Amino acid sequence: MKLVAREGGRDIPLRDGLVLGRAEDCGAVLADESVSRHHARVERRSQDWWVVDLSSSNGTRVNGQRVTEFRLRPGDLVTVGSVAFDVVAPAAPVTAAKHAAPAAQVAAAGAEAAGPSAQAGRADSAASAERARLRAEARQVQRARGLGDLGQQPLRVRAFAFLLALLVLAGIFLGVRWLGHALAGP
Numbered sequence: 001m002k003l004v005a006r007e008g009g010r011d012i013p014l015r016d017g018l019v020l021g022r023a024e025d026c027g028a029v030l031a032d033e034s035v036s037r038h039h040a041r042v043e044r045r046s047q048d049w050w051v052v053d054l055s056s057s058n059g060t061r062v063n064g065q066r067v068t069e070f071r072l073r074p075g076d077l078v079t080v081g082s083v084a085f086d087v088v089a090p091a092a093p094v095t096a097a098k099h100a101a102p103a104a105q106v107a108a109a110g111a112e113a114a115g116p117s118a119q120a121g122r123a124d125s126a127a128s129a130e131r132a133r134l135r136a137e138a139r140q141v142q143r144a145r146g147l148g149d150l151g152q153q154p155l156r157v158r159a160f161a162f163l164l165a166l167l168v169l170a171g172i173f174l175g176v177r178w179l180g181h182a183l184a185g186p
Contacts, residue, residue: 001014001049001072001074001087001088001089001090002014002087002088002090003028003078003085003086003087003088004085004086004088005083005084005085006084006085006086007083007084012028012085014042014044014049014072015027015042015044016042016043016044017041017042017043018041018042019038019039019040019041019042019054020035020039020040020041020042020080021035021036021037021038021039021040021054022035022036022037022039023037023038026038030080030081030083032081032082032083033081034058034081034082034083035056035058035080035081035082035083036054036056036057036058036081036152037152038054038056038152039053039054039056039060039080039081040052040053040054040056040060040080041054045071048071048072049071049072050069050070050071050072051069051070051072051078052068052069053067053068053069054152055152056080056081056152057152058081058082059081060078060079060080061077061078061079062076062077062078062079063076063077063130064077064079064130064133072087073087074087074088074089075087077131
């Protein structure tokens, strides 16, 4: 299975432990401001592929639903920040035995499948419309500004941001207090 980017068509083959993000040490680097430095990780669980969000600021979505982890299925629309991917399964090999069916069996199978194929066509068009809606929604995701996701910053940066916030609040408090005394006069 692999992820295929909606814009640019970039293929990302899945492997256990693959990290998607903006940082250079990620297995799949996504150069988009809406993507956190370490946004999501791909995991192999039994026979299934799972995607786990790594506390990203703009989240990870599957088929429009923001989730913390989910199992990948062929045909899913996965959005990392505002970067959209289609989940694609590898093509099944075609064998000669599959093509050796007699013409009568093929005709009978075609007659039986006419009804369900029309239903499948309607389901495909509904799925396409839903995907178009999700693509438009994904483009409107707000991008992280400044420090981005503070939870993904190193501890010293978070501590500095906390102390800076305390100093700003103390400055505001002292400034208002001084202004009150200055306006009250002697």
